[in-house]
Amino acid sequence: MQLVKAGLCAFGMSGKVFHAPFLKEHPGFFISAVVERSKEESKEKYPEAAIYRSVEEMLQHADLELVIINTPVQTHYEYAKKALEAGKNIIVEKPFSVNVSEAEELVQLAEEKGLFLSVYQNRRFDRDFLQVQKILHDKKIGNIKEAEIRFDRFRTTPSGKQHKESPDQLGSGSLHDLGAHLVDQAVQYFGYPEKLFADVFSMKGKEFANDYFEILLFYKNDLRVRLKTSVFSKEGHYAYTIHGDRGSFLQERTDNQENELVAGAIPVYGKEWTQPLKEPDGILNLLNDQSETERSLTSSEAGNYMNYYQQIYEHIVFGYALPSPGREVIQNMKIIDASLESAKEERVIKL
Structure with a gap:
C-alpha cells in the first residue's frame, strides 16, 4: 500500500481528536511531523513523528506530501499559503478562512500549483x-x-x-x-x-x-x-x-x-x-x-470520520473525487x- 506522509500544524484538540487518531490507524498514512511550539505531548502516542517548533520549520525540513492546517482560523490563510508554496497538498480545518477573498486566493494558488485543497467538513x-x-x-x-x-x-x-x-x-x-x-x-x-x-x-x-x-x-x-x-x-x-x-x-x-x-x-x-x-x-x-x-x-x-481520510487517500492514490474541495466550500x-x-x-x- 502506498504510504502518504502527513504533517500536523498543531497538536491541540483538533489534532489530538479529529486528525491524528485517524491518520495513525489508517494503513495508508504515516504521521511524519507534528508542530508543538513548546510541549512534546505527541511523543506518547506518536513517537515516530518528528516535532517541530513552527509551521515554517516543518515545511522547510520535513518530508511531507500532505499538511493539515489545524490551527486557529485566523492563521489558516497564512499557513495554507505557505504550505501550498512549499508544494504540499493541504487539508484545512473548518472554517475554511475568515472571509471569501482569502478562500478564493488559496483555491486559485492550489490550482496553479497542481495541488489539492480539501476543507475538513467532518x-x-x-x-x-x-x-x-x-x-x-x-x-x-x-x-x-x-x-x-x-x-x-x-x-x-x-x-x-x-x-x-x-x-x-x-x-x-x-x-x-x-x-x-x-x-x-x-x-x-x-x-x-x-x-x-x-x-x-x-x-x-x-x-x-x-x-x-x-x-x-x-x-x-x-x-x-x-x-x-x-x-x-x-x-x-x-x-x-x-x-x-x-x-x-x-x-x-x-x-x-x-x-x-x-x-x-x-x-x-x-x-x-x-x-x-x-x-x-x-x-x-x-x-x-x-x-x-x-x-x-x-x-x-x-x-465514521475515517471515511473522510479514506476518500483523501483514494484521491491521492487513485484519483477519485476529492472530499469537500476548497472551490466547493467557497460557496459556504x-x-x-x-x-x-x-x-x-x-x-x-x-x-
Missing part, C-alpha cells in the same frame, strides 16, 4: 447527517417545503479562547464555527440558495463574538431553510426538522464520535468503531399511497459573509 460523516440525507434521497416525504437545522449548546460562560470569542478577531464566533457545519449541511441537502436573511449577535454581550445566529435561506422553488444556533439552550431540540408535502421527518443530533474520541476511543480502519444507539433517534410521519398516516421511529446508522463562505452583511444592514441579501 460533519458530512455524522450519523444524523447521513440519516437525513438518506430520507431525502428516498423521497418518501415528497417535495420538501420547509427545513430547519440546529446546533444548540448550553455554554453561558466564556471559554477564554480569544480566537473564538473576541469580537475584534475576524472569523471568531459561532457563525464561523458552527455555521461552517450548518451552512455546509444545507448546501449539501438542498443546493445553493437564491437569497438569505440573517440575525447574528452575542447573547453573552457585545464584549464577545457572536454566539447566536438564525439564517433564513430562500430557494427558487419556494423552499425555506432555517439554520440556527444558540448557547442558551438547556433543553434540546430536534437538530433536523424536514417537512414535505407527504410528511415530516425529525432527527436528533446523535453522532457521538467526538465525545468518544475525547474519552480515548481509538477508531478502527475498515469497520464501525462507535458505540451503538440505545434507542431510536428519529421520527418519520408520512402519508402512504392510501392517504393513511404512518408514523414510525427510525434509527440512524453509524457515522459566501453564505457566511452574506449573513454577516445581512445582520449588519438588517436586509435580505441576494446571492
